[in-house]
Amino acid sequence: MRKFNVAVVGATGAVGEQLLSILAQRDFPVDRIHALASSRSAGRKVGFAGEEIEVGDLAEFDFSNTQIGLFSAGAGISKEYAPKAAAQGCVVVDNTSQFRYEDDIPLVVPEANAGQIADYTSRGIIANPNCSTIQMVVALKPIHDAVGIERVNVATYQAVSGTGKEAIDELDQQTRNIIDGSSVNCEVYPKQIAFNALPHIDVFMDNGYTKEEMKMVWETRKILGDDSIQVNPTTVRIPVVNGHSEAVHLELKAPLSAEQAKQLLAGAPGIQVMDDRKDGGYPTAVTEGDGTDAVYVGRIREDISHPRGLNLWVVSDNLRKGAALNSIQIAEILVREYI
Numbered sequence: 163m164r165k166f167n168v169a170v171v172g173a174t175g176a177v178g179e180q181l182l183s184i185l186a187q188r189d190f191p192v193d194r195i196h197a198l199a200s201s202r203s204a205g206r207k208v209g210f211a212g213e214e215i216e217v218g219d220l221a222e223f224d225f226s227n228t229q230i231g232l233f234s235a236g237a238g239i240s241k242e243y244a245p246k247a248a249a250q251g252c253v254v255v256d257n258t259s260q261f262r263y264e265d266d267i268p269l270v271v272p273e274a275n276a277g278q279i280a281d282y283t284s285r286g287i288i289a290n291p292n293c294s295t296i297q298m299v300v301a302l303k304p305i306h307d308a309v310g311i312e313r314v315n316v317a318t319y320q321a322v323s324g325t326g327k328e329a330i331d332e333l334d335q336q337t338r339n340i341i342d343g344s345s346v347n348c349e350v351y352p353k354q355i356a357f358n359a360l361p362h363i364d365v366f367m368d369n370g371y372t373k374e375e376m377k378m379v380w381e382t383r384k385i386l387g388d389d390s391i392q393v394n395p396t397t398v399r400i401p402v403v404n405g406h407s408e409a410v411h412l413e414l415k416a417p418l419s420a421e422q423a424k425q426l427l428a429g430a431p432g433i434q435v436m437d438d439r440k441d442g443g444y445p446t447a448v449t450e451g452d453g454t455d456a457v458y459v460g461r462i463r464e465d466i467s468h469p470r471g472l473n474l475w476v477v478s479d480n481l482r483k484g485a486a487l488n489s490i491q492i493a494e495i496l497v498r499e500y501i
Contacts, residue, residue, distance in 0.1 A: 165193035166497055167228040169252065171243065172235030173197035173208050173217055176327050177257060180486035181232050186211040188490060191497060198223055199235065225252040229501060230493050233257060234485065248286030253496060255489045257290040262381060264289075269384050271296050272491045273432040274303040279495050288492055293484030294318050294374065294397060295381040298408055300457040300483075301476045304430040305423060306386055310415030312470075313392040316378065319400045319407040320363060321447060324480050325350060333401055356401050363397040372397060405447025406484060408476040417470050420462050427459050432483070436460045445477040452479055455487055 168185065172178040178199075185192060197208050197217045204219040220239070225231060225247040233240050233247075234257040244254045244261070261267045268278035269289045282288050291299070302311060322329040329350045336346045336356035346354050353360055363374035371379075375395040383389045418426075428435045434456035436445045445451065445458030458477040465471020478484055 163191055164497075165191045166230055166501075167194045167196070168192050168493075169196040169198055169223070169225065169228045169231045169247070171198045171220055171231060171233040171239065174199045174203045174206060175234060176323055176330075177234040177481055177485045179208065180481045181234065181489065182208060182210045184482065184486050184490050188494070190490060190494065196223065196228060200239075225250040228252045230255070230496065232486075232489050232493065234489070244287055245285075252286070253282055253501060254287045255290060255492050255496075256287055257485050257489050259292070259377065260289075261285075261287055262289040262291060262377075263384070269381060270492050271299050271303075271385055271488060272495060273300045273430070274385050275387065276495055279492060280500065282496065282500065288496075290485065290489045290492065291381045291385060292374070292377040293324055293480040294320060294395075294406055294408065295378050295385070296484050296488050297406060297457045297476055297478035297480075298378070298410060299382060299385050300430075300432050300478075301410065301427065301459050301474055302382070302386065302412075304426045304433075305412065305414070305418065305472070306388070306391075308422075308426055309418050311386075311388075311391055311412055312415055313394070313413040314382065315394045315411040315413075316396070317409045318363075318378075318395065318397045319359075319402070319409075319447075320397060321402040321404045321406055321480055322355060322399065323404040324363075324406065324484075325399075329355070330403055333403065337401070351399065355399060358401065360399040361396060363399055371395070402447050403452075404479060404481060405451030406478060406480040407447050407451075408474075410474040410476055411465060412472045412474070413465075413468055414470040414472060418472055420464050420472070423472055423474075424462050427462070432457055434458050435462070437462045444475060447477055451477040453482070454479055455482055457483060 207214040237258040237260040240260040379393040444460035461475035
């Protein structure tokens with residue numbers, strides 16, 4: 163089997179660590195792995211396949227002998243370095259918001275639109291969607307194919323790991339302080355995250371929605387290839403370390419029973435249905451999502467307020483399927499079918 167040189171950009175971050183871990187877990191055909199980060203992190207060691215490898219300085223790296231670049235170091239870094247890598251012949255899978263909305267760059271969730279990967283030749287870059295969009299679109303795809311979706315109302319309950327390691331630390335410290343009766347400091351989030359829920363992820367837009375919410379609008383339409391789908395999101399940060407949850411309410415183009423939806427979802431790639439109408443018969447971020455690869459769907463029921471309505475509860479690990487795993491699934495298709 164042919165093997166490939168792979169660069170992981172942002173190797174010391176939460177998603178970068180997952181990229182390295184999942185590459186090894188899935189036995190990706192790696193010849194040589196390059197862990198890259200900023201100059202301040204260069205020289206550190208990170209784990210890969212049971213070994214410690216030294217982190218290189220991204221600013222000094224030559225991509226000309228690297229076939230795959232997995233970028234997850236922030237939009238500004240991707241804006242500067244992803245085109246340089248692509249110009250040197252490295253196909254970039256970018257896990258930031260930098261390229262998602264550009265018409266000539268494919269935005270891919272393999273379970274929904276794997277065929278778009280072929281369009282990587284336009285710029286040498288493939289965009290990885292936002293974590294909250296990825297898990298929702300995996301669940302929407304079989305339903306949209308079957309009967310069509312007119313409108314999506316979604317409320318997300320997103321883990322602090324989506325913000326990064328510093329947010330995990332802040333949640334941990336605030337929780338300890340509250341239990342100890344100490345004062346709470348807020349540095350990562352504008353309000354206390356411990357024992358709280360913040361209806362605010364990313365910056366506020368002129369229309370009153372946050373950018374995280376608008377990402378779900380733009381990306382859902384692009385991935386499903388249907389600009390007519392109306393998406394009405396509210397994104398909320400909650401004091402969970404890892405794993406995003408979503409309450410998804412669909413208005414369909416034709417009626418679909420809960421049982422029909424359950425069968426469609428159970429037969430779709432990447433989905434694990436957990437829909438027992440009993441105590442604990444539903445997925446949660448901690449017990450099912452965290453550390454696993456599937457998108458879990460439960461609480462499947464017909465909307466009692468709408469003749470073509472359907473309700474779903476969708477859970478997934480935001481660092482794995484919501485970021486690193488999705489990128490690696492794209493890379494797996496790339497090396498198998500295109501390069």
